[in-house]
């Protein structure tokens with residue numbers, strides 16, 4: 087979007103390229119080959135990008151499945167007209183079974199007792215219900231233990247209305263190549279699947295790979311992959327870091343999001359003046375300080391206080407003082423011609439300069455997805471095809 091969108095109200099907004107998301111999807115498709123399915127992870131409001139518009143764009147691009155984290159997120163997609171299967175990646179809560187059936191959502195079973203809840207609900211409406219099984223292969227978070235395979239098989243035998251449509255696991259550190267945790271998880275998973283098969287149970291779709299595994303570990307691709315961050319244009323930070331250059335070459339991506347605001351206040355201050363809460367920045371020279379109407383409730387996270395940078399008129403300038411909920415102060419002393427109303431780029435590209443959420447996340451010691459999900463619900467999103 088070359089020009090700022092026209093709209094009324096508080097001048098902070100996100101520009102989201104649905105075209106970039108679709109191109110990232112197609113790049114993933116080419117990378118993994120046509121024989122495998124892709125489940126687009128659109129939980130967390132599609133990592134802040136807007137679950138409904140993003141899912142519609144991905145459905146057009148050919149996404150086979152969608153992954154969300156809650157029944158409410160799944161229902162939002164169904165009501166918006168998404169017809170593809172929707173997987174509830176982190177399971178479901180007792181009492182949600184009827185809505186799962188009604189909206190044709192696919193639950194992930196993470197505890198054996200959940201089978202009975204689903205069976206009872208499916209029996210009541212006289213329908214068969216597909217579910218996926220999550221196996222805890224070493225993340226030690228959600229999923230049934232590999233040692234519970236026999237208990238699972240016995241419980242499922244008592245559930246004639248349920249069908250195992252897929253078996254999955256989640257990697258704890260697929261971006262790390264300095265240990266062998268992912269290899270170990272893969273082995274545990276394949277052993278578990280072999281036990282199901284030996285007992286005469288078809289495991290359904292096998293899926294394990296998140297973004298880093300998709301980008302760099304073909305042996306984990308199974309029947310379906312589950313990209314999140316890749317869709318929005320970001321790789322992970324790898325260990326060792328040199329791996330990143332390799333994956334950027336084999337799987338180039340386009341970041342889809344820009345976050346921008348306009349300067350709403352400009353003041354010239356002498357040296358020695360404290361700026362913002364607790365005067366955590368004090369001018370050390372006569373300074374021109376600008377205010378942008380974006381704070382941590384918008385996604386300009388507080389960790390950027392006194393350390394972050396934004397782009398104005400082709401220059402990278404520092405955030406000075408504490409980022410507050412609604413406002414942030416920046417030092418524009420060195421920006422010739424700076425004016426009220428100038429567009430400030432918080433994330434994204436402006437001319438030849440760019441502030442990628444990937445780099446910003448690295449600077450403050452977090453992951454890109456954390457920054458993306460912080461994008462506030464009050465920030466208007468403008469979509470570009």
Ligand SMILES: Cc1ncc(COP(=O)(O)O)c(C=O)c1O
Nearest residue numbers: 127175256296297312313314315
């Ligand atoms: C089960 C599962 N699969 C896939 C993903 C996507 O992860 P990424 O954004 O690293 O691709 C997530 C995200 O947390 C997840 O929980």
